[in-house]
Amino acid sequence: xxxxxxxxxxxxxxxxxxxxxxxxxxxxxxxxxxxxxxxxxxxxxxxxxxxxxxxxxxxxxxxxxxxxxxxxxxxxxxxxxxxxxxxxxxxxxxxx
Numbered sequence: 001x002x003x004x005x006x007x008x009x010x011x012x013x014x015x016x017x018x019x020x021x022x023x024x025x026x027x028x029x030x031x032x033x034x035x036x037x038x039x040x041x042x043x044x045x046x047x048x049x050x051x052x053x054x055x056x057x058x059x060x061x062x063x064x065x066x067x068x069x070x071x072x073x074x075x076x077x078x079x080x081x082x083x084x085x086x087x088x089x090x091x092x093x094x095x096x
Contacts, residue, residue, distance in 0.1 A: 007075070007084040007085065007086055008035070008036050008084065008085060009036075009082050009083065009084055010033050010034060010035055010036070010074070010083050010084065010085050011033060011034040011083070012030050012031075012032070012033040012034075012074070012076075012083040013030070013031045013032045013033070014028055014029055014030045014031060014076070014083075015028070015029045015031070016028055017029065026046065026049060026060075027051075027060065028060050028076050029046070030043055030046075030062060030064065030074060030076075030083070031043055033072075033074065033083065033085075035085065041066040041067070041068065041070065041072070042066060042067045043064045043065070043066060043067075044064075044065050044066060044067045044069075045064065045065045046062055046063075046064050047063045047064065047065055047071070048061075048062070048063040049061060049062050049063075054077070054079070055079065056079065057077060057078045057079025057080075058078045058079075059075050059076070059077055059078070060075065060076040060078070061073065061074075061075050061086075062074045062075070062076075063089060065091075069091070070088060071088065071089040071090070071091050072085055072087070072088050072089060073085070073086040073087050073088075073089050074086065
């Protein structure tokens with residue numbers, strides 16, 4: 001199974017922070033995204049984030065909740081400049 005099949009690329013509208021400000025707490029902040037099947041989601045809240053070094057690049061991981069109360073684990077790869085969806089996450093992991 002290829003990376004594109006396991007973690008499909010997605011379209012994301014995001015802001016790349018140039019300097020620190022309270023309004024932008026993350027270096028990369030996603031606002032909305034579109035899955036390959038055409039589903040569009042507006043991000044209501046970023047629940048969790050972490051960054052990991054992968055070779056010379058970083059992977060920025062986000063668990064986000066959408067306006068429809070769905071949870072997704074998204075990853076931005078700074079080496080390829082591609083966003084990927086890792087999985088839709090069950091809210092029970094946070095509130096169960």
